[in-house]
């Protein structure tokens with residue numbers, strides 16, 4: 001018996017934005033120059049401005065003749081993302097940005113500064129069609145996929161702000177990207193993979209962030225995990241498992257009805273085999289729901305069997321949404337859970353819960369509008 005699963009195919013309610021420079025690869029940029037009647041070398045010049053100098057305003061690209069600036073502004077730089085507001089916490093070391101896309105769609109990104117790195121958590125969709133019941137974004141459904149450029153520009157904007165010292169803590173460099181904002185990245189597969197290539201290629205083709213410093217998360221779309229493994233990328237895969245048993249996972253992560261735990265772990269093993277990368281398993285620990293010691297035993301045992309030493313569990317204390325019945329587990333329960341997982345030979349740590357006071361569990365800021 002198969003449970004109905006409209007979720008993955010939840011129809012987007014809005015269309016894509018017009019084409020932007022960051023949607024195009026090198027060939028596409030050159031073809032765009034030909035369309036506009038411009039010489040091909042302008043393609044690299046413009047890309048160097050965008051990816052190298054992090055300049056998204058063509059009128060400020062002063063190495064281009066004024067007429068060329070006007071032409072490309074109209075053709076390749078449609079209004080993409082406008083910051084609605086920034087909210088800071090953790091003494092300014094965490095900054096959440098709510099963005100409005102050209103069609104009014106809201107999305108968000110979160111910048112977290114640490115002594116040794118700066119990590120940006122980005123959105124791949126506006127809203128999410130996966131309907132996880134404990135998640136604010138999941139309650140609103142999917143508004144639409146983000147375009148490649150809308151994903152890339154979250155990164156460019158944060159890198160520019162850090163470089164320019166516009167973020168508390170002084171000037172810095174963006175080093176890490178995690179696809180853990182709104183949305184299920186692998187449900188917007190092609191645009192996300194294109195965005196990963198733009199984010200990680202060196203200038204003038206991209207922003208030059210190391211693939212090893214990029215994490216792509218998924219709730220477990222098994223065929224897409226296998227496809228990603230074959231892309232020749234070396235990004236880290238984070239699988240949001242949240243429980244090791246199908247019975248509970250069918251309700252906690254409804255897509256489990258389509259691809260159960262065993263299939264997800266098989267796909268994760270394939271990913272680890274193909275890429276040589278360790279798999280990150282995300283586990284939102286929820287009081288009296290998935291925090292029982294026996295589930296810790298089962299999680300550790302299943303992961304050890306599937307992945308051996310090529311896995312690490314991140315326990316995330318649930319950030320409760322206002323008015324929700326879901327809550328974080330008490331600390332002693334959390335400690336025992338971690339101990340049980342580790343006893344099976346699987347490393348397990350509790351994730352730093354940056355940004356709780358600004359509602360940084362995915363989607364909450366946009367949900368509050």
Ligand code: SF4
Nearest residue numbers: 128130131132135138
């Ligand atoms: S937890 Fe992630 S996958 Fe689930 S509904 Fe929320 S954003 Fe979507």
